Amino acid sequence: MKRILMVLLGLALAPAAFAQEIKLPVDLDKLAAKAAETTEVTLNGRTLQLAAKFMNDEGDAEARELVKKLKGIYVRSFEFDKEGEYSQGDVESIRSQLKSPVWEKVVNVRSKRDGENAEIYFKTDNTDRIAGLVIIAADPKELTIVHIDGPLDLSDLEKIGGDFGVPRVEARPAPRSAKPGAR
Amino acid sequence: MLTTGFGYHTYEVRKQEAEARAARQQVLLALRIAGSKLRLAKQKVKKVEMGEATSENKL
Numbered sequence: 212m213k214r215i216l217m218v219l220l221g222l223a224l225a226p227a228a229f230a231q232e233i234k235l236p237v238d239l240d241k242l243a244a245k246a247a248e249t250t251e252v253t254l255n256g257r258t259l260q261l262a263a264k265f266m267n268d269e270g271d272a273e274a275r276e277l278v279k280k281l282k283g284i285y286v287r288s289f290e291f292d293k294e295g296e297y298s299q300g301d302v303e304s305i306r307s308q309l310k311s312p313v314w315e316k317v318v319n320v321r322s323k324r325d326g327e328n329a330e331i332y333f334k335t336d337n338t339d340r341i342a343g344l345v346i347i348a349a350d351p352k353e354l355t356i357v358h359i360d361g362p363l364d365l366s367d368l369e370k371i372g373g374d375f376g377v378p379r380v381e382a383r384p385a386p387r388s389a390k391p392g393a394r
Numbered sequence: 395m396l397t398t399g400f401g402y403h404t405y406e407v408r409k410q411e412a413e414a415r416a417a418r419q420q421v422l423l424a425l426r427i428a429g430s431k432l433r434l435a436k437q438k439v440k441k442v443e444m445g446e447a448t449s450e451n452k453l
Contacts, residue, residue, distance in 0.1 A: 252424040254417065261410070262417035274425060284424045320438035329435040348431045357428045371425055372432040 233308050233345060233358050239287050242354065245296045246289035254284045273370050281361030288355040297354050302347060305356055306330070309345055326351045340364070 243249040254262070259278050266275035278284075289297065309316070309332045318331035327350045334343030341364065346357040359371075 250423070250427065252420050252427075254420055254424065258413075258417045259421065261414045262421045265411070265414040265418045266421070274422070277425075278421055284421065284428075286424045286427050288427060318435050318439065320435060320442060322438065322441070327434070327438065329431065329438050331432070331435055344428075346428060346431045346435070348434060355427065355431055357424070357431055359428060368432065371429045372436065 233285075233305070233360075239289075239301060239304075239356070242289045242297055242301060245291060247292045248288075248290040250286060250288040252284060252286040256282045259284065277363075277367050277370065281359060283358070283360040285358040285360070286356070289353065291352045294351040296352075297349075302349055302354065305345070305347060314345070334360075336362075344368075 243251070259281050263275050263279045266272075266278065291297070308314075312335075314332045314334050316330060316332050318329065320327075320329045322328065328348070330345075330347040332345040332347075333341045334345075336342040340362060342362055344357070344359040344363055346355070348355040348357075
């Protein structure tokens with residue numbers, strides 16, 4: 212009986228473990244103190260739905276359709292004046308959460324010449340669709356982590372890569388920190 | 395009483411609109427950063443094809 216209960220408990224907890232979100236470690240926030248420029252965006256599902264209602268400008272349509280189906284967007288970007296302000300441990304704390312079978316690393320580029328590294332991970336759900344995306348871009352003087360939580364398809368990625376045609380003047384990084392939505 | 399209630403309702407609506415506009419700006423900013431990093435990765439992959447970096451790319 213006890214064994215059956217344990218199995219049932221394990222089955223009950225399995226989906227929760229699968230759906231677990233990426234935790235952006237507290238240490239990353241400490242990097243903000245060293246950074247010359249910090250961009251922090253934390254948008255949960257509720258905030259995204261709210262934003263979608265007001266994305267009615269010309270050129271917003273594609274972004275609105277994407278945003279409506281997302282559960283969260285989280286960005287941490289740090290620009291430093293000099294090299295060596297963040298450690299590989301800072302990056303590893305994120306990387307260690309992106310493990311198979313939930314996460315798959317689809318792009319891993321490491322450049323010895325300029326020290327610019329880029330990693331892209333996809334989260335797949337039970338139907339093998341993309342259920343989330345994490346980008347880790349690490350340069351000697353810049354560290355950026357982007358986590359988009361929610362269903363995406365390749366056309367969405369193309370749209371994101373193309374900036375949705377949104378004019379550049381629409382949004383600029385805050386000099387220090389911007390945090391409109393709580394996680 | 396009615397006027398106070400209407401005033402409060404208007405205040406709440408305006409507050410929500412302001413929050414939504416701020417959220418919209420943050421969404422566009424986040425997507426722009428994500429887009430720039432995706433393009434960066436794409437450029438790096440192209441460089442790899444020319445033998446300038448090492449990579450694994452399953453896309």
